[in-house]
Amino acid sequence: MKRHFKRQWYLYVIFVIVLYLAGAMIPFARYRKITNVESFDLSSFAAQEGVKDRAMLLETNQSAWDERIRLLNMAKKRIIISTFDMRPGQSTKDIMAVLQEKAKEDVKISILVDGISGFLRMEGEELFYALSSYPNVEMKIYNPINLAMPWKLQGRMHDKYVIVDDIGYILGGRNMFDYFIGEYKAKSKSHDREVLIYNENHGQPKNKSSLYEVESYFDEVWNMEECKLFHDDSDLAEEKEVKAMRKELEERYDKIKKEHPHLFEESNYYKNKTYETDGIKLVANPTGIYGKEPKVFANLCDLMKQAKESVQIHTPYIVCNDYMYQQLKEVKSSVPKAEIVINSVENGDNFVASSDYLWNKKDVVGTGMQIYEYDGGTSMHGKSMVIDSEISIVGSYNMDLRSTYMDTEVMLVVKSKRLANELEGHMEEFKHDSRKVVNEKEYEVPEHVEVENIPFLKKAAMYIVGLLLQPFRYVV
Numbered sequence: 001m002k003r004h005f006k007r008q009w010y011l012y013v014i015f016v017i018v019l020y021l022a023g024a025m026i027p028f029a030r031y032r033k034i035t036n037v038e039s040f041d042l043s044s045f046a047a048q049e050g051v052k053d054r055a056m057l058l059e060t061n062q063s064a065w066d067e068r069i070r071l072l073n074m075a076k077k078r079i080i081i082s083t084f085d086m087r088p089g090q091s092t093k094d095i096m097a098v099l100q101e102k103a104k105e106d107v108k109i110s111i112l113v114d115g116i117s118g119f120l121r122m123e124g125e126e127l128f129y130a131l132s133s134y135p136n137v138e139m140k141i142y143n144p145i146n147l148a149m150p151w152k153l154q155g156r157m158h159d160k161y162v163i164v165d166d167i168g169y170i171l172g173g174r175n176m177f178d179y180f181i182g183e184y185k186a187k188s189k190s191h192d193r194e195v196l197i198y199n200e201n202h203g204q205p206k207n208k209s210s211l212y213e214v215e216s217y218f219d220e221v222w223n224m225e226e227c228k229l230f231h232d233d234s235d236l237a238e239e240k241e242v243k244a245m246r247k248e249l250e251e252r253y254d255k256i257k258k259e260h261p262h263l264f265e266e267s268n269y270y271k272n273k274t275y276e277t278d279g280i281k282l283v284a285n286p287t288g289i290y291g292k293e294p295k296v297f298a299n300l301c302d303l304m305k306q307a308k309e310s311v312q313i314h315t316p317y318i319v320c321n322d323y324m325y326q327q328l329k330e331v332k333s334s335v336p337k338a339e340i341v342i343n344s345v346e347n348g349d350n351f352v353a354s355s356d357y358l359w360n361k362k363d364v365v366g367t368g369m370q371i372y373e374y375d376g377g378t379s380m381h382g383k384s385m386v387i388d389s390e391i392s393i394v395g396s397y398n399m400d401l402r403s404t405y406m407d408t409e410v411m412l413v414v415k416s417k418r419l420a421n422e423l424e425g426h427m428e429e430f431k432h433d434s435r436k437v438v439n440e441k442e443y444e445v446p447e448h449v450e451v452e453n454i455p456f457l458k459k460a461a462m463y464i465v466g467l468l469l470q471p472f473r474y475v476v
Helices: 002-028 061-073 090-104 115-122 126-132 211-222 234-238 240-259 269-273 295-305 322-334 351-365 401-405 417-432 456-475
Strands: 053-058 078-083 108-114 137-142 161-164 168-172 194-199 227-229 280-284 310-314 337-343 370-374 384-387 391-395 410-415 434-437
Touching: 002 456, 053 061, 053 269, 053 417, 061 090, 061 161, 061 168, 061 194, 078 211, 090 108, 090 126, 090 240, 108 115, 108 211, 115 137, 126 137, 126 240, 161 211, 168 211, 168 391, 194 269, 194 391, 194 410, 211 280, 211 410, 234 240, 280 295, 295 322, 295 384, 295 391, 295 401, 295 410, 310 417, 337 417, 351 456, 370 417, 384 417, 391 417, 401 456, 417 434
Parallel strands: 078 108, 108 137, 310 337, 337 370
Antiparallel strands: 053 194, 078 161, 137 227, 161 168, 168 194, 280 410, 310 384, 370 434, 384 391, 391 410
C-alpha cells in the first residue's frame, strides 16, 4: 500500500509539472493569421515634405558605445531607452553614468526592460537601483515574471532603441550589455547592427521626423497595464550600497568625459556623418503579451515582393512554419536574386534555433532562396535587409516563430541609396566568410573558411533537442 501511494505521489508531481508547462504554452500554440497587411508602394515611398531625417549604420560594438555616449550627452529634455535585455557590466555602467549625469540636469529619463531581464539580471543589483530611485528617472518592466501566472510567462518585449529629445534615435538588434556594446573584455562577443537616425530639423516646432513615430510606439507600450515600475522607492537612495554606486557612477562619468572629450563636443558631427534619406517608416508587431498576428513578417514580405532586382536578408537563424515558407517562396518567385545569410550551426550561439535547423533545413532550402551559412567565428546577431540597393531595413526581428507570432518587434525601413550601398558592403563581408548551401547536404566552401567541428555529444544533443521541440516550435 505504501509503495502504491509513493508511486501515486510521483505521478501527481509529474501531472502538476505538465499542467504548469501546458498553461505557459497553450496561449501561443495557435498561429494567428494576418488580417490586414499595411502596404506602401516602394516606387512612391518618399519622405514627407520638410522632413530632413539622416541616417548612419552602427556596424561595430565600439560605434554602438560611442554613439550612445555622444547622443545621450546631447539630451536637454528627455531620454527614452527600450531594451529586451539589460545586464550589469562595464558598458552598462558607462551608459548609466551618463544617464545619472543627465538626471542631475533635470532631463526626464524613461527606461523600459523586458520582464525576463528584469527578473534574472536586474533584481538585487545596486547599479539599477541607483538609477531607478533617482529623481527624474522612471524604470519599468514589461510583463514582469509572475510564476503564479504561467500563461503570461511567454509574452516578451524584444524591442531595442534609444531616443534623445527630438535630436535622433538608435534602433536595431543590440541588447544593453558588454556582449553587444563596447570593446570591454568579455567571455564572448556578437556581431550586431543598428541604424542611427538624426533629425536635422530638431528644435524646430512642428517638425515631422520619423522620431515621433518611434516615440509614439514607445508611449503605447510604456502605458500598458502590464508594464510595472521597477523599484522607484526613494528610500533606496539612502541605502549604503546605492549611495556607493551613485558615487562610482559620478567618478566614472568624469573619467569618460576626460578620456573621450570628442564625444562631448558641440558640433555638426551627425550632419556630416549621416546620409540623406528619402523616407523612413517604422514596422512593428502588436504590443500585447499574448499571441500576435505576424505583422512584421507580413510587411517585410510585402516589401520584398515589390523588389525588381534583389533582396538580401541577414538573420541570426531561421525557424519557419508553412505560412512563412510559402511567403518566402513567393518572394523568390518574384525577385531575380534573393539571398539569406544565417549563422551556421557551428557558428551560432542559439542552441535551440540551431537544433531546429538541423531538422528543418530541407524546408528552408526548399523556399528557393539562396542560403549562406556564416562561419566567421563570432556569432552574427544582426537583423537586416536590403531591397534593390535602395531600401535598408534594420531592427530587432529574427526570422523565427517567436519573433513572428509572440514577441513585440520593431524594424525601421529607410530609403537611401548611400545607406543601402554601405549595408550591402557589410553584408558582402559576411557572405565572404560563409558557406553557400547547394542542397540539404552539400556546400560550396571558400578556401579560407574553416568550419568548426561540433563535439559528437553536443551534436547528438542538438538532434535530440530538435526532435523533442518539433511539437513546440512556436516558442523558438
